[in-house]
Amino acid sequence: MMKTRLLTLFSGVLIAGSALIASAVQGPADTSAKLNAEAIKAYQAKDYVRFLALERRALELAPTNPRVIYNVACGEALQSNASEAVRLLDQLLARKLDLGAETDDDFAGIHTTKEWTGFQSRLAGLRKPIIRSEAAFTLAEPGLLATGIAIDPRTGDSFVASVRQRKIVRRTKQGAVSDFIRSGQDGFLAGAWLAIDPSGGLLFASCAAVPFMSGYRKEDAGQSGLFVWDLKSGRLVRKAMLAADGKRHFLNALVVDRDGNAYVSDSGASGIYRLRQGADRFEIFVPDNVFRSTQGLAFSDDEKTLYVADYTDGVWAVNVATRECRRLQEPSDAWLVGLDGLTRVPDGFITVQIGVRPQRVLRLRLDADGRRISDVRILEMNHPGYSGPIQGAVSGGSFLYVANSQLDLGNGETGEFASDRVLPTVVLRLALQ
Numbered sequence: 001m002m003k004t005r006l007l008t009l010f011s012g013v014l015i016a017g018s019a020l021i022a023s024a025v026q027g028p029a030d031t032s033a034k035l036n037a038e039a040i041k042a043y044q045a046k047d048y049v050r051f052l053a054l055e056r057r058a059l060e061l062a063p064t065n066p067r068v069i070y071n072v073a074c075g076e077a078l079q080s081n082a083s084e085a086v087r088l089l090d091q092l093l094a095r096k097l098d099l100g101a102e103t104d105d106d107f108a109g110i111h112t113t114k115e116w117t118g119f120q121s122r123l124a125g126l127r128k129p130i131i132r133s134e135a136a137f138t139l140a141e142p143g144l145l146a147t148g149i150a151i152d153p154r155t156g157d158s159f160v161a162s163v164r165q166r167k168i169v170r171r172t173k174q175g176a177v178s179d180f181i182r183s184g185q186d187g188f189l190a191g192a193w194l195a196i197d198p199s200g201g202l203l204f205a206s207c208a209a210v211p212f213m214s215g216y217r218k219e220d221a222g223q224s225g226l227f228v229w230d231l232k233s234g235r236l237v238r239k240a241m242l243a244a245d246g247k248r249h250f251l252n253a254l255v256v257d258r259d260g261n262a263y264v265s266d267s268g269a270s271g272i273y274r275l276r277q278g279a280d281r282f283e284i285f286v287p288d289n290v291f292r293s294t295q296g297l298a299f300s301d302d303e304k305t306l307y308v309a310d311y312t313d314g315v316w317a318v319n320v321a322t323r324e325c326r327r328l329q330e331p332s333d334a335w336l337v338g339l340d341g342l343t344r345v346p347d348g349f350i351t352v353q354i355g356v357r358p359q360r361v362l363r364l365r366l367d368a369d370g371r372r373i374s375d376v377r378i379l380e381m382n383h384p385g386y387s388g389p390i391q392g393a394v395s396g397g398s399f400l401y402v403a404n405s406q407l408d409l410g411n412g413e414t415g416e417f418a419s420d421r422v423l424p425t426v427v428l429r430l431a432l433q
Contacts, residue, residue: 341391
């Protein structure tokens with residue numbers, strides 16, 4: 001049957017849609033979303049004729065939306081229209097998108113057709129790796145489940161946050177590895193994101209409680225916060241914790257401005273908080289009714305605009321002064337769902353796209369006014385070392401990112417952890433040209 005694919009990273013708190021086939025359509029008008037919602041109800045009632053008719057109408061209003069294209073392909077396959085189903089799937093392949101048709105039961109009825117055989121051959125071509133990186137370093141300690149990475153521009157030292165071990169590892173430029181903070185130090189929870197304030201000599205880290213982190217207690221449930229340490233001494237400078245309010249919170253993406261003010265996204269409730277320099281209490285910067293799942297933050301060069309990656313809806317721009325939010329348009333052949341992180345480079349951003357298959361690293365170029373994304377390029381895709389690739393950092397003309405966070409080894413509901421399958425953490429270095 002047609003599936004809603006969800007990637008649950010942390011304790012069911014950070015829920016980011018992969019294909020999200022059954023979600024609301026981001027079409028040019030509300031009508032397409034309503035049609036899609038009606039179509040899903042028809043599908044669930046096994047009224048496949050009505051499902052297809054409604055999705056076809058939605059496609060007329062949103063002709064480039066991959067979610068709708070895929071749903072129509074499902075409907076065509078359920079009506080044994082192999083030629084039309086494959087034609088639509090080929091449109092997605094042309095955009096280098098695999099939404100999982102090969103394992104979707106909706107297409108089982110056309111598996112013996114020549115059209116399907118041809119589609120499988122073309123799908124195999126899409127799965128060929130594009131590799132332009134090299135291994136930067138490996139952290140041998142098993143079971144880190146590494147996520148955030150930051151690089152001190154003054155020393156070249158790399159800092160990596162661990163979800164499982166609730167600590168931050170430092171690797172010097174010379175290759176020496178040690179714990180910057182030990183497991184659970186200062187009350188630190190499962191590490192999510194790191195950012196460095198070089199002028200203040202500070203390391204910022206967002207975190208939250210997850211059931212498969214070391215030392216998890218039931219009373220930890222729902223906790224999330226932002227910690228700040230002195231880079232030289234490792235001393236905790238301050239921390240701010242979100243107050244319990246009954247909502248599902250997960251502080252995640254993090255960026256620090258030149259004045260030392262930290263902005264952190266809440267991937268659970270989807271808002272953005274600001275922690276002013278020296279403060280230990282958050283203020284709401286963007287409320288939780290604007291975005292769906294905030295997964296990346298980056299400033300414009302003048303810091304007048306805060307760019308936001310919404311996992312389900314592409315890239316947005318927030319005017320820092322007025323807090324006005326607007327979505328950036330992208331090229332018609334691009335689909336910017338599933339972005340994890342936004343790392344600023346002179347002409348735009350580097351981001352890891354994990355919500356589509358094959359997973360990839362993208363370069364997003366902004367137009368001269370910074371008001372739209374003018375170009376989307378795949379820098380790396382389908383790397384054989386991927387096992388949960390995740391957001392990274394730019395240093396010395398290269399993008400460094402964790403190839404194998406291995407977050408799927410932890411069960412966010414039960415707390416179970418597949419310790420027998422853990423591997424060393426590999427950080428890749430991708431040269432930017």
